[in-house]
Amino acid sequence: MMRLRIALLMAGLLLSGAAMAEVCTTQSQMTPADRDGLAASARDLAAKVQAGDVSGLQAATAAEYANSFSGIGNVVASTAAKTKGGTPVVEQVYLLDGTSLKKNADGSMPEAQFFCSLNKSVAEVDFLIPGLLPGRYGFAMVDVKGTESPWRLSFLLRQNSSQGRWELAGFYPKALTAAGHDGLWYWTEARAMAKRKEQWNAWLYYLQAEDLLRPVGFIQSSHLQKLKEEQAAAAPPALSDGIRADAPLVVKSADGTEFRFVGLGVDDSLGADKIDVTAHLKVDQLGDATVAKKRNSDAARALLAAYPELRKAFHGVWIITNAAGQNPYATEEAMNEIH
Known part of the structure; x- marks a missing residue:
């Protein structure tokens, strides 16, 4: 239902004790060998994704991450269906030198920071990667063109120190358009x-x-x-203060019922002519399906009554209701179905 989530091969939480910035080299500053090597590896990985070659991707993955490959198959299959027949074009590569990374006192790896100046200007791209092991890395963005909708396949690569080849350390596919x-x-x-x-x-x-x-x-x-x-x-x-569980957006319906929204977002999973609003609702108990469906519909109606401008900019509203210890209950209604 929701947009395809990023597939991460790398594990790790955002850790305290950030390290000093490591060295980033943009493609215009790289040696031809580094630039061409990263681009060639990225094209090869993109071709494997398009072919749905899960075993080939696993074989091309750095040993430290190859054992954490569970779940990647479904992501690759879904991405392959979206990108099959398209032309992969390497749009950008970065060289990230993290060979000097050191562990924190507790044995954990710090957040690796790479600050990349673009063409000697004030413009900058920064990589803040949690739990990164020491090594020489590359980041490549491959755009797949000529398909029904364009996609980007981004890869984090780690150089094998003994063999010199670039190996997969992270895979991040995403669509480049929403509702066209x-x-x-x-x-x-x-x-x-x-x-x-x-x-x-x-x-x-x-x-x-x-x-x-x-x-x-x-x-x-x-x-x-x-x-x-x-x-x-x-x-x-x-x-102005954000929207979250401890600072919900409270909306009242015409009969005085309060709905506590703890998250707002957007969604394009239906492929409609406009994107949808997503609203996360917090409740104590979901109740049975009939009760849950009515509450979701009432919540969508109350949200639009409070903020009617949403009707013209969006296709519809997803309400995702959450109660502790229970599976979320989600419904979608088009704007013309919400009265």
Whole structure:
């Protein structure tokens, strides 16, 4: 139901005690051998993904991560179906030298930080990777073109110190469009919405823009930072402190029933002409299916009654209801079904 989640081969939590920044080399500053080697390895891995070659990908994975390959098969199969027949084009490669990384006092690995200046300008791309083992790494972004919708296959690569070859350490596939539009389109639309004082629509479109423009969660950039600043400036007052379990968005229905939303987002899983709003609802008990379905429908109705501008910018509303110790209950209704 929800968008395909990023497949991580690397394990690790965001750890305290960040290390000093390691060395990043952009493709324009690399030696031809490094640049060509990374690009060739990325193309080979992309071809394996397109072919659904799970065993081939596992064989090409660094030994430290090959044993954590469970679950990758479904991700590869789903991605292969979306990218089959397309032309893989290596768009960008980075060389990340983490050979000097040291363990923390407790034996854990720190967050590896790589700050990459672009073309000697103030623009920057930063990699903040938790739990990274010492070594020489590369990051490659491969865009698959010529398919029904464009996709990006990003790979974290680790160089085998004894053989010199680049091996897979992380795989991050994602669509580059949502409802037929790319991230820059959503960014432009969000700016226009903000000018029209459509704060809820703008905030959510900025969210969609960021999702499409950020290759993977551990990458930051000066451009993405600007987007986040614009989103914060455009946020409606009710979201000025964020939305989370300890700071829910409380919406009342016409009969006084309170709905506590602990998360808002966007979704394109239905492939409709517009993206959907997703709203996470917190309750104590789900109840039976009839009760849960009615509550979700009532919650969607209350949300749109409180913020009617959402009706024109989105296809519909997903309500995902969560209760401790129970499986989430999710429903989707198109805008014309919510009265």
